[in-house]
Amino acid sequence: MNAPFNLDPKFLDTAPVSVANACLETLLKSIERNRFLPEPDPASVFVGDGNYRAIGTEYLGHYVRIGGLKPTDRVLDIGCGIGRMAVPLTQYLDETACYEGIDPVNEGIEWCVQNVSRVYPNFRFCRVDIAHELYNPGGAVKGSEIVLPFGDAKFDFVTMISVATHLPLEEIAAYAREVSRLLAPGGKLFLTAFLVSEGDPDRAEARPQFQPGAAVGSWIADPAAPLGAIGFDMPLIPGVLEEAGLRIDLVSPGHWRGMESAHYQDVIIAVKPEDAP
Incomplete structure (x- = not known):
């Protein structure tokens, strides 16, 4: 069953901030301790750096505190990988919500289908064969021509964690x-x-x-693998999001640059205007 805590949006919207924060902290701690939640083999090269459960739980906190994610939201996770964000979300999203995860790497999708969707049927995963020189070099679809297999206005919340850090700007614009x-x-x-x-x-x-x-305007960490970690001059990514019709609501700097922050990478919250067609 999803959302084991009382996370009714009406309660959270009217509760004092301290009470809402305490409810969220209790949930996050319970997720980190929950030995029954699925977790891939740490030896899998696809799991990535850092603690699988801790990073996913951290980002659930950011989704709620920074992004305003609600338990009833319809969520699209672009670059879902091996379910690092999906697993904690199973404990937050309620049964009226839905989650769709997409990724070009089949290993992660298969693990998620077998270990997440089997228990949480409102969590679905699909492979999209998007070409990427590092992660899917034989992909059939150019990243600059991406069309995702979902209908218009289907989602309330879209997450792209560590996706734009591996794409050229024209592909970020296509995703936007x-x-x-x-x-x-x-x-x-x-x-x-x-x-x-x-x-x-x-x-x-x-x-x-x-x-x-x-x-x-681009910055790379390794000339031998430019898309291993790529950054852009500050105005460029907000600019392509605005060109796509989104409004920048927040830019929160990350601690990758050596400053104090609650998160490593920079976070952008962009909103589709209420009067958008």
Whole structure:
């Protein structure tokens, strides 16, 4: 069963902030301790860096506190991987909500179908054969021509965690157009990126250490694998989101540049205007 805590949006909207925060903290701690939730083999190269459960739980907190995610939201997870964000969401989204996860790497999709969808049928996963020079070099669809297999205005909340950090700007723009199509009016995009401001590349404590990329306004960590970690001058990604019809609601700097922050990558919250067609 989804959402084991009383996370009724009407209660959370009217409860004092301290009470709502306490409810969320209790939920996050219970997720981290829950030994019955599915978790992939840590030895799998597809799991990625860091603690699988802890990072997913951290981002659930960010979704709610920064992004305003509600338990009833219809969620699209672009770049869902092996379910790092999906697993904690099973404990937050209620049974009236739905979740769709997409990724080009079949290993992660198969694991999620077998271990998440089997228990939580309102969580669905599908592989989209998008070409990527590192993660899916033989993909059939160019990232700049992506059309996602969902109807217009189907989602209330779209998340792209560590996706824009591996894409050229023209592909981020293509995803932005699709997100704008897929969001219902008032819906939100939660996107993480490396937004590079003046002085950031010179910070000794910055991780990664960026150098100028081949494209104007781009920054790369490794010339041998430019899309392994790529950043862009601060205005560029917000600019393509706005061009796609989204309104920038928040830009929250991350601690990758060596400053204090609750999250590693920079976070952008973009909203589809209520009067959007």
